[in-house]
Amino acid sequence: MDNTKINALWQNLKNDQNNGNFPVTIFNGYTKTSDHGTVIGLFNKDGKVINELTGVGFIIFDQTVFYALGGGQISDTGYLKQGTNLIPVYDLNKQIFKKVYVHLVDTGTVTIKINDVLEQEINTTRRNNLTKNHTAQHILSYTIEKFVNDGELTDSVLIKEESFLLAMNKTDNWLDVLLQARDKIITTFINHDIARIEHQMPIAEARALHLAHPSFEYDPIVRVVEFPAATIDLCGGTHVNNLNEISYFEIWDCWVDKKKVRMESSTNQVATVHYFSTWANNKIMELQQLLDRIKKIDPQFSYQLPVLTTPTTFVEKIALENKIKIIEQELTEISKEKNKLLIQKVNELEIEPIIEPISNNLNLVSFTVNDEILTLDLMRIKLNKFFQDYQNSLIYFNNPVLKYAYISFTKVNSVNFNLNQYFQANKTALNLTGGGTPFFLNITYQDNLDHFMETLLLEIKKS
Numbered sequence: 001m002d003n004t005k006i007n008a009l010w011q012n013l014k015n016d017q018n019n020g021n022f023p024v025t026i027f028n029g030y031t032k033t034s035d036h037g038t039v040i041g042l043f044n045k046d047g048k049v050i051n052e053l054t055g056v057g058f059i060i061f062d063q064t065v066f067y068a069l070g071g072g073q074i075s076d077t078g079y080l081k082q083g084t085n086l087i088p089v090y091d092l093n094k095q096i097f098k099k100v101y102v103h104l105v106d107t108g109t110v111t112i113k114i115n116d117v118l119e120q121e122i123n124t125t126r127r128n129n130l131t132k133n134h135t136a137q138h139i140l141s142y143t144i145e146k147f148v149n150d151g152e153l154t155d156s157v158l159i160k161e162e163s164f165l166l167a168m169n170k171t172d173n174w175l176d177v178l179l180q181a182r183d184k185i186i187t188t189f190i191n192h193d194i195a196r197i198e199h200q201m202p203i204a205e206a207r208a209l210h211l212a213h214p215s216f217e218y219d220p221i222v223r224v225v226e227f228p229a230a231t232i233d234l235c236g237g238t239h240v241n242n243l244n245e246i247s248y249f250e251i252w253d254c255w256v257d258k259k260k261v262r263m264e265s266s267t268n269q270v271a272t273v274h275y276f277s278t279w280a281n282n283k284i285m286e287l288q289q290l291l292d293r294i295k296k297i298d299p300q301f302s303y304q305l306p307v308l309t310t311p312t313t314f315v316e317k318i319a320l321e322n323k324i325k326i327i328e329q330e331l332t333e334i335s336k337e338k339n340k341l342l343i344q345k346v347n348e349l350e351i352e353p354i355i356e357p358i359s360n361n362l363n364l365v366s367f368t369v370n371d372e373i374l375t376l377d378l379m380r381i382k383l384n385k386f387f388q389d390y391q392n393s394l395i396y397f398n399n400p401v402l403k404y405a406y407i408s409f410t411k412v413n414s415v416n417f418n419l420n421q422y423f424q425a426n427k428t429a430l431n432l433t434g435g436g437t438p439f440f441l442n443i444t445y446q447d448n449l450d451h452f453m454e455t456l457l458l459e460i461k462k463s
């Protein structure tokens, strides 16, 4: 089930204004990855209350082990079991009915009824990845805020399975802040024996300790998650028990977005290797495209790209990015210079037309250039000038090297002949492509245009 479908289904449930009167769900997922729950509410895929569910719909239990989106951490996925039947859980929501966990499921052909007791089992690999990324986000936030960025707050958290997003206010030394935070996390926190401590406290106390975000709303009693010396925060998400469970941390990317610096990081080494190699391949491809564009202008141009090794760390990635930027600038300059020369070449091009009469009041004005660089696009300005220089003419411009032609009546002419109609009727037989209007044609051809031109001129003569 893709995200578009999932969002549409949640919208159905929101729209139906069921005002369900359900007790707050007991969440057992901090300590367990599987459990069982009694069904106390069912909705079909349109969001209507039902007593039996078969297929796509929503289930509410008295208790659950499935985490529902909150604090930036995305929901768990997993399975419900009824006997040997497996029912996939795609997503959860605890906002529509406040603190009531709604499970989005597809029961297939199985029918679920109110008061059924189902086994619950989350996807633990996914949960572990989320938990590690979530814990790393706490440490990254805290390190930026308390150790390297003078109390500036971070925000815009999104915890995904492969990576997590975070933002901070843009300061002059923001890249330095990030690099320092990265270094501290790798050398001091992850892979270190720092156990999690959790306690509950009244929100007033948390505010006094500056643990609460000034503009967020909280419950009267809040959950405090602490890894001594590394981070302390209020949070309802899932976290590792000890920082030695996190063996890897890396920043993927950072970019400036208005007054914010946004960053993407990960505790997942496999995902990071994949991200860095995709990134490097795209960069190399862009350079190759730039080279190809220059070669189009100057087929003799040759340039050996240096060996660009895929980075394995954020620091290597920044170094490579700088190296690529210099090559890009160099190639862009070369490209501009070559383009300038090319336009000059077109301007200075002198082509003598051959003028022959087609009829009493119409001439054929033919130009030919044999050139591998002069595309029709480049020739357009030049061709426009011919229109002013010649009247009562059929202009025929041909480049046999690139095998294209441009055929057009000048503005002033007394012929009533539809070029495009004639072309469309004959192009397939003559293996031509292109098109135009009654007054002009752009044609590309395989062999030559001699036969087409011969018959065209005969037809124009007849008309």
Ligand SMILES: [Zn+2]
Pocket (backbone or CB within 6 Å): 071, 134, 135, 138, 225, 234, 235, 236, 237, 238, 239
């Ligand atoms: Zn948390």
